[in-house]
Amino acid sequence: MSDLECNEFVELVTAFLDGALDAETEGRFVDHVAACDGCDRYLDQIRQTTQTLGSLPPESMSDEARESLLDAFRNWKR
Amino acid sequence: MEREARRAPGLPPDHDLVERLRDRDEAAFALLVDSWSGGLSRLARSFVATNESAAEVLQDTWLAVIKGIDAFEGRSSLKTWVYRILVNTAKRRGVREGRIVPMSSLAPIDEDYGPTVDPDRFLDAGHEWAGHWREFPALWPSPEQAALSGEVRAEVVAAVADLPDRQRIVITLRDVEGYTSEEVREILDLSVANQRVLLHRARARVRARLETYFAAVDAERVGGEAVS
Numbered sequence: 001m002s003d004l005e006c007n008e009f010v011e012l013v014t015a016f017l018d019g020a021l022d023a024e025t026e027g028r029f030v031d032h033v034a035a036c037d038g039c040d041r042y043l044d045q046i047r048q049t050t051q052t053l054g055s056l057p058p059e060s061m062s063d064e065a066r067e068s069l070l071d072a073f074r075n076w077k078r
Numbered sequence: 079m080e081r082e083a084r085r086a087p088g089l090p091p092d093h094d095l096v097e098r099l100r101d102r103d104e105a106a107f108a109l110l111v112d113s114w115s116g117g118l119s120r121l122a123r124s125f126v127a128t129n130e131s132a133a134e135v136l137q138d139t140w141l142a143v144i145k146g147i148d149a150f151e152g153r154s155s156l157k158t159w160v161y162r163i164l165v166n167t168a169k170r171r172g173v174r175e176g177r178i179v180p181m182s183s184l185a186p187i188d189e190d191y192g193p194t195v196d197p198d199r200f201l202d203a204g205h206e207w208a209g210h211w212r213e214f215p216a217l218w219p220s221p222e223q224a225a226l227s228g229e230v231r232a233e234v235v236a237a238v239a240d241l242p243d244r245q246r247i248v249i250t251l252r253d254v255e256g257y258t259s260e261e262v263r264e265i266l267d268l269s270v271a272n273q274r275v276l277l278h279r280a281r282a283r284v285r286a287r288l289e290t291y292f293a294a295v296d297a298e299r300v301g302g303e304a305v306s
Binding site: 005006007008010011013014015018020036037038039041042045046048049050051052053054055056058059060061062065066068069070072073074076 | 102104107108111112115116117119120133136137140141144145193194195197199200208209210211213214215217218221230231234235238249253254256259270274277278281282284285288289
């Protein structure tokens, strides 16, 4: 079992966050982040990126479009 | 927390909603339209060329939901079913507009593989610390620095818009809308492994864009201080 290099670590981040690494690789990943401030920061920045993505406000639909859909629903015959 | 709230905005359970839609309950329909159109519209824009097209795809999707609700079998959640209708409608439209090629194309291609961080950021082979950071990534301002957040969001929106279609579609569903990999597999018919390749690259690109943005903000601030 060898240590991870930083350039390998950065390619495992998404699999790690998905919980998809095998136990051995996950162990190496966690050992690495504990020892490397640069990778700790990288992982944190990926997390911050996904958090920002998750906080984008939803787009809205025009009132007109909404009304025409509700009309269509009302007029929908069995 | 916020993501959970958006995923389940206090909607009644599926069986209840489906029954009410089948009973032509307009309030139930309006509730769904209001709850899901934001996310659907964002996803539609990943497939088609213009906002107008996306609005039409959204409209057609809801009309197809009305027509199809009696045949809904509950094999997936109602929301996943509606999203699948949108994806199919948007794909047809995108193909017609020449914006996307037919569906096999969501799978990763060569350019989706390979390093997601510039190899120059790491020490070369032969160096004692080969493969380690030359310089650590620069520290970012804390997410709580609210003054920045509007601009940061705008930067993220622009970064996502610049991604190749297949990466944008996956990151939109997974990170913006908060779907699980299993749900995205159902919606897009794209394996979890393939999704991960696309998601990984997309996230790395958006992060890199934020890194550039924060570095520019920082340089401006330092420059401003030097002048004053």
